[in-house]
Amino acid sequence: MFRYSRARTRAFYWRMGALVMFTLSLAHLGWMHQDKIDLDNALLGWQAQRMRLSSWSTSGGEEQVALESKKVHWCSPTEYLDGEWLLREEEVTLENIRATYKYTELGLLKCRAADEPRGVEPGPDDPAAWARILETAQYIWVPKSGCKQHSWSKWNFAKYCLRSKGGCSLVGDSLADQIYTAIWASMITKGDGLFKLHGSPERIFNITVNANHPGAQMLAEAAGVTVERFNRPIFNFWREHHLVNREDLDAAFVGFEGYEKWVGGPSQAESGWIWDRSSWHDLWNSLLAHAVEFVPRSRDGLVPAEENSVISFSSGPHWTPVELWPQKSAGKVTSEQIFHGYTAAADRVIQNVTAVAQEHKVLAWWRGSTAAHPQCPQYTEPENNRTTHHSTRNPEAKEFNWDYFPIYDHYVEDKLVQEPNAAMQFMDLWPLTVTRPDAHLKVSTDCMHYCSPGVPNEMLEFMWHWMVLEAENDDYDEFP
Ligand SMILES: *[C@@H]1O[C@H](CO)[C@@H](O)[C@H](O)[C@H]1NC(C)=O
Ligand SMILES: *[C@@H]1O[C@H](CO)[C@@H](O)[C@H](O)[C@H]1NC(C)=O
């Protein structure tokens, strides 16, 4: 409770003074050399760990045994998720929020005021919005068992993804976009940075290494790849809402009363959300067609092993009648019919990924839903004991298709258990998100997306942790 009142006092303070602080902080952020600070902190942590290990190993035989038993216990994914949101040791302020979340000066700080009226678009200098940005950013996810987490850094992420043919990819909707945002927000800097972001109206986004940057050669040497690898992305975000094309959707819904094949041209013409193309499969295959050329890495002259090409899929919020069915029959479609389409799409993705994984080294996830909380304005802090998204005040309250998220998740999770040959694993994000009913982006209208930075960064940390658990190389916890 003490902690809570600390947050309340802070909120009051920010509502009073945020306008002034915002102006000051903008000036401040301009000259704080974000990357340097990140790197120095990371380096300190690494050296401390190394010194501890080497002082152990200089002693005799008994201590060697002790060293073995002191070996770091990295969290399994299950242990990782059995955790809780705790206040960060250091209070998050506008001065340290970027360093805390590894954000560059370009990363967006995004969260809306709790009492913001519907339809109002406040300016970036709204003090109440700044108060919520800070309130929701105070917490960190901590596994209860005390097991250790691998910590995300752009350098090690780049190294890993460069060592894979396809790089690292996310496919999904605006919720996948939130993880993508956490990635670019810590990689892309103003001006001629080491990493470059590319985007297009087709919503194909990728991050590449800027081969002309002075750090590029060092990155290639650390990764043990030739600079030729820089011709292809480190990271891809393919924004797709249903993960399949129109043909697959037509096949999924064929025979249902009221459903008609869409034959009238581009499907965006009917609804802003259906796209009759799905490009991940073609794009991914074209990347996987290139082998990675390895050279001895600078650290020890060893040639690194090829890493998995990583890909994560998610879908859910866009499985709604108005988006998928002809407008004239949308009112009659049942949730069961929509669910049927969802299962067919998920089956198709699993099947296609499994086929790709027969020829390439792949780490693929079906990423579970993030919880959306009906009536979220009632929450002002994390609730670590929460397992359901239902409203405390009125458990019957329904919004959109949110009750279906756990049902969708269970379908895929069960299927992946039942089909051990499927080259995909289920990544559960429910425990990380259902416990944060307080952290939604715009509580007056949007109890689904999350404030940034905060929850999406912890999703990225979890994904990275899992990548490193499955990695071929062991140099992802060190820093240049
Ligand atoms: C990277 O993104 C840009 C912009 O969308 C696109 O033109 C380019 O083809 C992408 N590159 C790859 C290899 O996917
Ligand atoms: C799955 O693979 C088939 C065969 O290559 C292709 O025609 C189809 O478009 C793919 N579907 C998806 C969603 O990638």
Ligand SMILES: *[C@@H]1O[C@H](CO)[C@@H](O)[C@H](O)[C@H]1NC(C)=O
């Ligand atoms: C869960 O936590 C909330 C506060 O975070 C508390 O009010 C509630 O009583 C707890 N419920 C249970 C069953 O422990």
